[in-house]
Amino acid sequence: MEIKTTPLKRCMLLEVAGRIDSSTAPQLSDIFNEITEGGEFHIVFNMSKVEFISSAGLWVMVTAQKKCKRFNRGEVYLAEVPKRIYEALDLAGFIPYYKVYDSAAEAVGSF
Amino acid sequence: MEIKTTPLKRCMLLEVAGRIDSSTAPQLSDIFNEITEGGEFHIVFNMSKVEFISSAGLWVMVTAQKKCKRFNRGEVYLAEVPKRIYEALDLAGFIPYYKVYDSAAEAVGSF
């Protein structure tokens, strides 16, 4: 799993490439924590290069969403979600809890 | 040439696919005018799908930049500029007059 973060004017752009499973989900959790501990609660999660996600990874996403939405201080937007990742989110019932954008640019531009 | 515009919170995202030559440059000019006449002077021009640009197209870009920068009311940012398009902009001496971003998301997030 590779992680890239780009601080922007009004949000953090987070890009992850590779597989998010029980082995790598803790790294994803760490990076979300780092972002929110830095005081940024507006996050665009560009998932275009995520090849696999298990329930372990999905729960990390929920925890991050919960933390960001607290006190109305922000939100995690999803962008460029591959079909199979979208289906996993959908099966878990998580889709209604995220704004999902076709492109990272649109997501960033919606903050 | 295909054109797509996406109005965002703080800018217009403009994407063009195909060839910008003397035959199609007027369409590009029209769309820039439409955007600025609509009162938006912050534009992200995502060039990732531009396959060809001639001097006719380059001048349309300069005219748009000039109009947007007037009265400090905005700017055209370039994003995802293909190598050959970048080289043409460079040869024309236009690169110093644009902020160029690796991704449209970064460009949008810089307004």
Next chain:
Amino acid sequence: MPLAVFPANFKNLEKIREFYARAARSAGLDEDAVYDIQMAVDEAAANIIDHAYGGENRGVIECSYEIIEKGIRIVLHDHGKAFDPDLIAPPDVSSDPCSRKPRGLGLYFMQKLMDNVRFSFNGDGGNILTMEKYKENSC
């Protein structure tokens, strides 16, 4: 039945998924089915590590499969703790995930993604999870 034995740790989840992806392709399943199988075996193996063994590197996971007429039959064998799947309530996927406990999707995914899921617990013989996935036109 081709067999591969993996130490039960999270690093090996990728290898287990790949082992079954190759098997599924050789059984003639399409890429959608291959992905479903990868998700299901990942959840199953992660559960063995988390719950049957109660942590990483406390045993092995024996992975085998059989190509059957309808598709593929996958068998995961461990020697950890048994449990009663009938006592596990399914998750309420219609409720707000932020107010749910972050648990309970694994078995649900396995059931949703596979065509047949069976546990059997055999004391010292260990626990056996059998999952089948059928080709598009089988049922």
Next chain:
Amino acid sequence: MPLAVFPANFKNLEKIREFYARAARSAGLDEDAVYDIQMAVDEAAANIIDHAYGGENRGVIECSYEIIEKGIRIVLHDHGKAFDPDLIAPPDVSSDPCSRKPRGLGLYFMQKLMDNVRFSFNGDGGNILTMEKYKENSC
């Protein structure tokens, strides 16, 4: 010398570029050179339409080429107005483009992108623009 004749209008710029792109590939030029040639012939043909003919559909552009040892020789032939290229000042590409007149890049691109650019004006015989592009290791 392969020859293609195009009515002098902007819609045909794409066809002219494609005609020379194919020619350049068949001459063994690489894709960077093919792109340079497309830019140069686009600017040359647009100039013929704009300046030699003073507008669209007032004549034709005869496009021919010759594969030479070093690469390709391109010839554009029109029957519009002649001009003196020596009187055209090169653009100041180091100055702010927003304060420049939006003109004067065409000839400059042709000169920068091609290895040899020559105009000849022959009265009723028309105007001939010859441009050569050499392979990487020629000069």
